[in-house]
Amino acid sequence: MSSEVVDTLINGAKIITMDEKRRIYMDGSIAIKGDQIAGIGKRVDIEKKYTATNNIDGRRFVITPGFINGHIHITGDPLTRNYVPDDIYCSPQEKLTKWVMPRYFAHSAEEERVSAQLAALEMLKAGTTCFLEAGTIRHLDSVVEGLNETGIRGRVGSWVTGRAMNPDEDQNQLNEEGIRTLENEVKRYPARKGNLISAWPILIGHSTNSDEIWQAAKTIADHNGLGISAHMSPYQEDPDWFLKEYGRRPIEHLESIGVLGDNVSLTHVAHIDENELNILARTGTNVIFCPLPALKGAFGVTSVGRYPEMTRAGINMLLGTDGYDIDILHSARIVASLFKDIHQDVRHYPVHETLTMLTCNGAKAMGMQDQIGSLEVGKKADFSCHDTDRSEWRPILSLVSQLIWSADGRGIHSVWVDGIRVIDNYRSTMIDEKELMGRVQECGESVIRKSKIPFVSPWPVIR
Numbered sequence: 001m002s003s004e005v006v007d008t009l010i011n012g013a014k015i016i017t018m019d020e021k022r023r024i025y026m027d028g029s030i031a032i033k034g035d036q037i038a039g040i041g042k043r044v045d046i047e048k049k050y051t052a053t054n055n056i057d058g059r060r061f062v063i064t065p066g067f068i069n070g071h072i073h074i075t076g077d078p079l080t081r082n083y084v085p086d087d088i089y090c091s092p093q094e095k096l097t098k099w100v101m102p103r104y105f106a107h108s109a110e111e112e113r114v115s116a117q118l119a120a121l122e123m124l125k126a127g128t129t130c131f132l133e134a135g136t137i138r139h140l141d142s143v144v145e146g147l148n149e150t151g152i153r154g155r156v157g158s159w160v161t162g163r164a165m166n167p168d169e170d171q172n173q174l175n176e177e178g179i180r181t182l183e184n185e186v187k188r189y190p191a192r193k194g195n196l197i198s199a200w201p202i203l204i205g206h207s208t209n210s211d212e213i214w215q216a217a218k219t220i221a222d223h224n225g226l227g228i229s230a231h232m233s234p235y236q237e238d239p240d241w242f243l244k245e246y247g248r249r250p251i252e253h254l255e256s257i258g259v260l261g262d263n264v265s266l267t268h269v270a271h272i273d274e275n276e277l278n279i280l281a282r283t284g285t286n287v288i289f290c291p292l293p294a295l296k297g298a299f300g301v302t303s304v305g306r307y308p309e310m311t312r313a314g315i316n317m318l319l320g321t322d323g324y325d326i327d328i329l330h331s332a333r334i335v336a337s338l339f340k341d342i343h344q345d346v347r348h349y350p351v352h353e354t355l356t357m358l359t360c361n362g363a364k365a366m367g368m369q370d371q372i373g374s375l376e377v378g379k380k381a382d383f384s385c386h387d388t389d390r391s392e393w394r395p396i397l398s399l400v401s402q403l404i405w406s407a408d409g410r411g412i413h414s415v416w417v418d419g420i421r422v423i424d425n426y427r428s429t430m431i432d433e434k435e436l437m438g439r440v441q442e443c444g445e446s447v448i449r450k451s452k453i454p455f456v457s458p459w460p461v462i463r
């Protein structure tokens with residue numbers, strides 16, 4: 001029998017496939033042809049079936065599907081990395097206007113491009129191959145251009161609000177402008193084959209979008225086979241606002257205007273009641289939990305969060321990092337531990353379920369379950385090689401447990417996206433990292449200067 005020629009063969013690796021049977025190969029191989037996985041299985045079988053121009057010794061690697069980050073601000077936060085002190089005590093609204101918005105609005109197009117590249121590089125190096133952006137990009141063209149240079153896969157959206165906040169704003173005009181932005185971005189960056197980066201109608205959410213904007217986003221998503229995403233209810237402020245405005249809680253209101261469904265992903269969803277939970281389950285709406293911002297921002301998830309209940313109700317839950325710590329394995333470890341302690345029950349979010357959130361659940365929420373999220377023949381070659389020469393992987397005994405409890409993104413040696421090795425030996429093969437880091441420092445200092453946010457330190461900093 002003559003063997004099939006492929007581009008690359010990685011031989012003798014340990015592979016966590018996340019396929020339907022959740023097979024784990026302790027001596028496995030992957031064959032890559034073009035942007036896809038041509039073969040995967042036991043080394044002895046794959047070696048017989050395929051020959052490659054590029055043969056890689058995989059014995060050093062544990063291979064996992066690329067992780068999917070369901071919520072990240074790739075602008076605004078990366079260049080101002082945790083500059084705002086964690087103990088600023090004020091209302092969420094005041095925090096937004098004094099500490100968050102000035103940083104976002106201080107970015108030039110070039111600074112947003114640099115910020116997006118920094119976020120993409122950091123995600124890739126920590127094993128995230130696909131992300132859903134949070135809808136806070138102000139210079140979309142520059143950002144898409146910058147992302148395309150990095151080789152990452154993602155869905156992005158322009159900053160769209162569109163609710164008149166004071167009497168001199170014209171609601172109709174705001175609706176028209178917002179809807180035009182949503183329509184334009186999905187036309188400019190369509191989710192076509194070969195486009196790693198494309199646009200979704202992503203909304204800021206909370207109370208910032210008018211019903212017309214919500215409905216337009218949902219219609220655009222439905223007509224183009226896309227998804228929509230928005231923030232909702234990290235704090236009690238959102239339920240309070242919706243109850244005052246409509247006499248209904250946020251999720252109840254969104255259902256009543258017809259904008260929930262399995263192509264909708266809501267981020268945070270910390271303050272919900274039983275009825276809202278049932279609506280999310282009934283409509284198939286996805287929920288993105290970002291554990292680090294929840295804990296750092298004192299959302300109250302340990303007392304009011306209903307995430308295990310959501311999982312039990314069959315809601316598709318995935319994880320996001322927001323703008324804080326981009327290594328999503330850190331978020332996974334929090335999820336795997338937090339609810340065990342809260343409920344004094346170790347059965348909450350075992351490691352296998354947690355890894356499913358990072359992979360299969362993420363792919364499902366992004367409408368890409370037939371392409372990514374698991375390593376199977378015909379799917380995209382999007383995966384990471386964890387380096388077992390590092391101490392946290394030794395001795396190699398129980399891969400999934402070690403991945404969630406011992407490893408993190410720093411141990412990722414190589415990453416493939418769409419059949420291309422974008423990280424090799426811990427470095428990007430796509431962009432000049434040293435040059436980017438120089439730009440990051442300049443742009444970060446410039447954004448902070450322009451935002452006029454004060455430097456706060458209880459300790460003397462001597463320059």
Ligand SMILES: [Zn+2]
Nearest residue numbers: 073134231322
């Ligand atoms: Zn966010």
